[in-house]
Amino acid sequence: MIKVSVMYPNSSDANFDIDYYCNTHMTMVAELLGDALKGSNVDRGLAGGAPGENAPFIAMGHLIFDSVESFQNAFAPHAEKIMSDIPNYTNTKPQVQISEIKV
């Protein structure tokens, strides 16, 4: 299994509409990706590791697929629609990571 993590960097002027992201954006993504999407999860940044430190990421979305190919085949036809929704909930530019789920 692989995980696509979409990580929105935190900063003093970063904003993020977590309700829109969970209820509208991720719902749309799940519908568009269909059966290829094996699971998903949204994290809202609370804090960093040291006392008083901000979370490095204001929010993260994680999407699980059987393989990189499965993700690419499901995502490519809808990439433009999904990406163009980003300004509706944040002024940040996400970092994307594809990971192998080891454990």
Added chain:
Amino acid sequence: MIKVSVMYPNSSDANFDIDYYCNTHMTMVAELLGDALKGSNVDRGLAGGAPGENAPFIAMGHLIFDSVESFQNAFAPHAEKIMSDIPNYTNTKPQVQISEIKV
């Protein structure tokens, strides 16, 4: 539920022993944290979001707890033992994020 994400930045000279991390480090962490730890997961970075781009993080470990307080109470007594094991599997310095699991 909250998630503690321990994210190891990638770079050209970063190294990471994923087998030691999964089989020795995370096993030790799970034993030390006991019942407070509600779940865990290890991701190995494969790629970034653009073609040919490296993963931002060479690896990530995610630990799930009922609350920030539960994490802090379980982690504090063992922090030094856990942190001192890091050089045994990587030359990188992790970024830590505490998140609320929204979905």
